[in-house]
Amino acid sequence: MTEDNNIKTFWEVIQENQIEIPVIQRDYAQGRQNDRVNQIREDFVEALTLVLLGQGEEILHLDFIYGRIQGKDQEYILARNKEAVENVLKAVQGYAGTLNMNIGVEITHKENESSKLTYRKLIPLDGQQRLTTLFLLHWYIIQRLKQKDVGNQLAYLEGFKYKTRKSTAEFCNYLIHLNKEDVQNLFVVDKKISLQIEKSTSFFRVWKHDPSVKGMLVMLDAIDNKLKYTSEEQLMLMWENLTTNRKITFDFLDLDELDQTDELYVKMNARGKQLSxxxxxxxxxxxxxxxxxxxxxxxxxxxxxxxxxxxxxxxxxxxxxxxxxxxxxxxxxxxxxxxxxxxxxxxxxxxxxxxxxxxxxxxxxxxxxxxxxxxxxxxxxxxxxxxxxxxxxxxxxxxxxxxxxxxxxxxxxxxxxxxxxxxxxxxxxxxxxxxxxxxxxxxxxxxxxxxxxxxxxxxxxxxxxxxxxxxxxxxxxxxxxxxxxxxxxxxxxxxxxxxxxxxxxxxxxxxxxxxxxxxEEVRKLKYFKKGDNWKYKILEYENHNYFQGQINFLFNMLENDSDNFELFKSYGDRLSDIFQLDIEKENHLLQRSLLTQGNYTVGLSGQKRTFCKSDKGNLRALNDNWRKVFNDERRLKTLKTLLDDKRPFRDIVDSYSGLDWRKYFIKYPSAITYCKNRFFDFDHNLDVRLLSGSTYNGKHTDLYLFVLFKKLEEHEEFEGLSFIHKDVNNYRTESNFPSIEVLNDERIIITINYSYNLLENNKGFEIKLEDDSLLSEFSNTFSKYQSVNEKHIFQVVNDISEMDTMQDSIIKNLLTIDSVFKNSI
Known part of the structure; x- marks a missing residue:
C-alpha cells in the first residue's frame, strides 16, 4: 500500500468497512462541557465548517487514524467459493449442452439489507473522537439535505457502531432510523437540536445518563449552532467537499496490513497526541x-x-x-x-x-x-x-x-x-x-x-x-x-x-x-540618620523570621527614651532570641511569664481569648497573635515590664504567688498545651474553659477540673485507683459534660465534674458514686459535703481563693477510698 493509498476520507472508510469503537476506548470526550473541551470543540467545528465552505484551508488533514480491520479474509473466501460455484455450474451447463438443453446462470452476492457491509470491520485504536465527530457531521448534513438517496447514505452510516456501552450503540442506531416526523422536528431555528431529539417518543430517557450520548448531543448542538443558517446550496457544497472533493482527510493505517506489532501503536500514539x-x-x-x-x-x-x-x-x-x-x-x-x-x-x-x-x-x-x-x-x-x-x-x-x-x-x-x-x-x-x-x-x-x-x-x-x-x-x-x-x-x-x-x-x-x-518605613529611615549602629540593628531585627519587617513596637517600647540605642538593642536582642526559639515547646514560658505581669491575653469574639501562638505563618496568623500584643499599648507595657525584669523566665514563673485564674495556667502549662489553637473561654475567675479546637463545637473542658486531674495524676500515693480525664466533644448537655473517671482495675467507681449549676447556679465540684459496693465508705468519707442523695454529693466553691483547698479536700478523700483497695490486697 503506498502512502497515497493511506489518505482516506471518512466517507471512503465507512463505505468500505464497518467502524466499531471497541470496549477498551473511553467515552466520547469532545462533547464534554468544561472550558478546555468547549474551546477544542468550538475550534474543531469552526475548522471543519470553514474548509467545507471553501473559506478556510484548502484541505483539512486530521493526522493519523489507525487500527485493525477484521474480516478481510472473508473477501478471499467469498471470491474462492464463488469461483468454485461458477466452475460447478459451468460443468453442469456443459453437460446440459450435450443433452441439447440450454441452462442460463447468473451469480450475484446478496447483501444484508440492514447494512451495506457484512464482514469488514475497522476497530480503531486511535481516532475514536475524530471519527465520532465526522459521523455526526455526515449525519447532520444528510438529514438537512433530505436527498432522494438519503436511505442509502444513512445505510452506510449504520456501519458506525459503539461497543463501549449498549446505550451508546442504541443511540447511534436510533439516529440512523429516525422516522420522518422526528426528522422534520429536528431543525427548528430557535430550538436546540438536542432538545428536539430528546422529545422524540423513540428516545429512551436512560440514554441521558450515558456520557457518550450526552457528548454526542452537545456536539450536535455545536454543529447545528454553526450551520443552522446555511442554505441548501451551501450544504450541498459541504457534502460534495466531504465526499467527492475529499476536503477532510486523515492517514488511515491498517496495523495488520503493515505487519506491525503493538509497538507501532505506542509510537503512533505518541506522535498523534493532542497538542498541549x-x-x-x-x-x-x-x-x-x-x-x-x-x-x-x-x-x-x-x-x-x-x-x-x-x-x-x-x-x-x-x-x-x-x-x-x-x-x-x-x-x-x-x-x-x-x-x-x-x-x-x-x-x-x-x-x-x-x-x-x-x-x-x-x-x-x-x-x-x-x-x-x-x-x-x-x-x-x-x-x-x-x-x-x-x-x-x-x-x-x-x-x-x-x-x-x-x-x-x-x-x-x-x-x-x-x-x-x-x-x-x-x-x-x-x-x-x-x-x-x-x-x-x-x-x-x-x-x-x-x-x-x-x-x-x-x-x-x-x-x-x-x-x-x-x-x-x-x-x-x-x-x-x-x-x-x-x-x-x-x-x-x-x-x-x-x-x-x-x-x-x-x-x-x-x-x-x-x-x-x-x-513605619519612614520612621526607620529617620533612625538610620542617627548612625550606622541604628541602621544595622534595625535591618537585623526586621529580617527576623518572626518579625518579618514590622518592628515598630521596638521603637514604641523606648517611650520617652527614644534615643537610647542600648535600650533599643536590649529589647531587640532579647525578643529576637525568644522568638527564634520554639517557645511553644519550652512549656509556654513566654505566655506564663507574661501572665505573671498581668492579663496580656487577647480578646476575640464573645468570651473567647487567646494566649497567642508563635507559628511563623502568613500575615493573618501574625496579626491575630503576637502582633496583637506588640501593637497594643497596654499589652506592650506588660511585655516591657517583663523584659525589664532581668531574671530568667523560669524563675519569674516559679516565684509567682497570685491567687486568681492566671495562677493555674502559670503552674500547669499542660492547660495551655490542651488549647491547641491557644484559645480559651473566660467569663470570670471561677468560669474558665479550655478549647481544644476553635469553638465549643469541638472538644473542650473546664480549667479547674483539668487542674484537679493533673494533681491526681501526679500524686504518688495512689495505688488502687487510677484516673481518666474525659473532655466534651460537641456542645455539653445534661449527659455530655467534662469529667474525671476514678477507676479500680478498669472499673469506674466514681465520676467527678465541675458544675455550673450548683445552688442557684454557683460553681463547684459534683461527685457521683458509680459502685454501690462502696456506698458506706463513700458516705463516710464525703460526709462533710452537701448531698443530693447518698450517691450524689457536691461542694460549692464561693471564691477562687477556695479552689486549692477544695481540690486538696477531694484528693484527700479519694486517698481514703484508695486505702480500701490497698487493705484488700
Missing part, C-alpha cells in the same frame, strides 16, 4: 501578532527565543521528576502578562475571574479559552513587550550578582529561602498574592536595568526590594481586589525605584494602599 494548551496558545499568539496591526513587538525575536533560550531557562529550573515544561512556560506567560493587564485598565474593567483562573492549581479549573483573552484584551503590544523583555532579562546569567545581594542582606527570609528568580519558573501556581506582588517589584527593577554588575545599581536594588518587602508582606493582599490595588501601588512606587528611600521620606509623599507600613 501551551502549543495551542503559542499558535494562537503567533496568529494574533501577525494579524493584529495594533500589536507591534520591539527588538525581540520571540518565536525563536521561546523555543530556545527561554525554553532552556524553564528546563533549568524545573522541579525534580518533571519531564515537560509546557505548563510552566504557559503559567509564567499568563502570570507576567497579568501585571500589565492590571496596570492597563481601571479596576472596574479588570476580570477578577481571570486572576483567579491564573492562580488556580487545578488544571481543569485553570483553563482559559483563547476567546477569553481576546474578549478581555489580555494581550496587547505593551503587555507583550513587558512579558518578552522580562523573559529576556531573567534568562541572563548577569542577574546572579543582584540575586546574591539579596542573600547577603537576608532580604526575603520568609519566602522559604528560594531564589527569587525561581518564583514562577517551575510551575509553582500556588504562590500567595503577597509573593506574586513581590515578584512584580523584582521584575520592575530588573526590566529597567542593563548594567547588573554596577555596585550602585546593586545597592539600589537591595534598598528597593527591602522597602517593597516590608510594604507588601505587612499589608493584607488576600483577594483579587486587594491584589489589583497592590500591583497598581507597586507600579506607582516603581517610578522612584532607584531612589526609593529619598522619595518616601519626603513630607508630602503619599504611598497608596501601603500607608500603614509606609509610616
Amino acid at each position: 494548551d501551551f502549543e495551542h496558545f503559542k499558535a494562537w499568539l503567533q496568529e494574533l501578532i501577525n494579524k493584529d496591526d495594533s500589536i507591534v513587538i520591539k527588538n525581540i525575536n520571540w518565536e525563536k527565543d521561546i523555543d530556545t533560550t527561554w525554553l532552556d531557562l524553564f528546563w533549568t529550573h524545573k522541579a525534580a521528576k518533571v519531564f515537560q515544561v509546557d505548563d510552566a512556560i504557559y503559567n509564567y506567560i499568563k502570570s507576567i502578562n497579568l501585571y500589565e493587564y492590571i496596570i492597563g485598565k481601571n479596576e472596574i474593567e479588570i476580570s477578577n475571574n481571570l486572576i483567579d483562573k491564573i492562580r488556580e492549581t487545578n488544571k481543569e479549573k485553570n483553563f482559559i479559552t483563547l476567546k477569553t483573552y481576546k474578549e478581555h484584551q489580555f494581550f496587547t503590544s505593551k503587555s507583550l513587550d513587558f512579558l518578552f523583555n522580562t523573559l529576556s532579562k531573567i534568562s541572563s546569567n548577569k542577574l546572579q550578582k543582584l540575586i546574591r545581594s539579596l542573600d547577603t542582606i537576608c532580604c526575603y527570609p520568609f519566602i522559604k529561602g528560594r531564589n527569587i528568580n525561581e518564583f514562577l519558573l517551575n510551575n509553582n501556581q500556588n504562590l500567595s498574592l503577597w509573593d506574586r506582588t513581590y515578584y512584580y517589584a523584582y521584575i520592575l527593577f530588573v526590566n529597567d536595568v542593563d548594567d547588573f554588575e554596577n555596585e550602585t545599581i546593586v545597592k539600589q536594588f537591595q534598598t528597593w526590594m527591602r522597602i517593597c518587602r516590608n510594604l507588601i508582606y505587612n499589608t493584607y493582599i488576600q483577594n483579587p481586589e486587594t491584589f489589583i490595588k497592590a500591583v497598581k501601588s507597586v507600579h506607582e512606587l516603581s517610578n522612584f525605584k532607584f531612589s526609593i528611600e529619598e522619595k518616601i521620606i519626603e513630607a508630602d509623599f503619599k504611598v497608596s494602599f501601603f500607608e500603614s507600613q509606609a509610616k
